Amino acid sequence: NAGVTQTPKFQVLKTGQSMTLQCAQDMNHEYMSWYRQDPGMGLRLIHYSVGAGITDQGEVPNGYNVSRSTTEDFPLRLLSAAPSQTSVYFCASSYLPGGTDNTGELFFGEGSRLTVL
Amino acid sequence: GDSVTQMEGPVTLSEEAFLTINCTYTATGYPSLFWYVQYPGEGLQLLLKATKADDKGSNKGFEATYRKETTSFHLEKGSVQVSDSAVYFCALYGNKLVFGAGTILRVKS
Numbered sequence: 720n721a722g723v724t725q726t727p728k729f730q731v732l733k734t735g736q737s738m739t740l741q742c743a744q745d746m747n748h749e750y751m752s753w754y755r756q757d758p759g760m761g762l763r764l765i766h767y768s769v770g771a772g773i774t775d776q777g778e779v780p781n782g783y784n785v786s787r788s789t790t791e792d793f794p795l796r797l798l799s800a801a802p803s804q805t806s807v808y809f810c811a812s813s814y815l816p817g818g819t820d821n822t823g824e825l826f827f828g829e830g831s832r833l834t835v836l
Numbered sequence: 837g838d839s840v841t842q843m844e845g846p847v848t849l850s851e852e853a854f855l856t857i858n859c860t861y862t863a864t865g866y867p868s869l870f871w872y873v874q875y876p877g878e879g880l881q882l883l884l885k886a887t888k889a890d891d892k893g894s895n896k897g898f899e900a901t902y903r904k905e906t907t908s909f910h911l912e913k914g915s916v917q918v919s920d921s922a923v924y925f926c927a928l929y930g931n932k933l934v935f936g937a938g939t940i941l942r943v944k945s
Contacts, residue, residue, distance in 0.1 A: 723879075759937060760937060761925065761935050761936060761937035761938050762880075762925070762935045762938075764932075809879055809880070811879075811880075823868045823870065823885070823927075823929025823933055824870070824882050824885065825872075825880070825882075825933055827879035827880045827881065828879050829877075829878055829879045830878070830879050
């Protein structure tokens with residue numbers, strides 16, 4: 720009954736360091752996405768993927784990379800962390816948008832709180 | 837493009853008070869509408885949804901009606917509890933999911 724699993728839950732980085740936030744889902748969802756949540760700004764889409772080997776940019780992609788080598792995993796990479804990337808990051812998955820199984824509902828992980836000093 | 841506007845918070849209520857959180861949307865076509873809830877320290881989870889005009893979504897005592905004529909999907913609850921304290925997000929799904937900014941609800945005992 721895992722759903723969407725994110726690791727780590729907390730991370731502190733220094734400016735310029737790199738790291739990867741991991742996301743895995745066990746619901747066989749084609750669609751996976753990363754959001755960042757900042758006070759007063761709601762959720763903003765960073766990157767998304769509609770299947771293995773396919774990724775695309777969302778609203779705020781700069782400074783982040785993603786890849787989708789398997790259906791289950793969708794890691795988010797920060798190549799050179801900046802203080803502006805201090806945020807809470809959420810991974811979410813669903814059935815494929817536009818598909819007959821998709822009602823628009825997203826399933827979220829518990830979040831990863833990142834602080835960049 | 838599609839967008840969602842929610843009332844700003846925080847909203848602070850006493851236990852057993854009536855709750856309304858306003859949500860209006862702009863979209864082409866006929867989107868599905870959602871309310872998600874985020875409890876402290878957790879991810880978002882679906883609270884209720886409506887997929888067509890005049891549908892009413894309901895769950896845990898919360899209700900919202902899809903009003904196409906006013907492009908609204910206001911969240912209501914007749915008697916809030918301390919355990920309802922959370923952040924509430926209105927969202928729409930046309931060809932992608934678009935979230936509002938979220939409304940913090942604080943319920944005092």
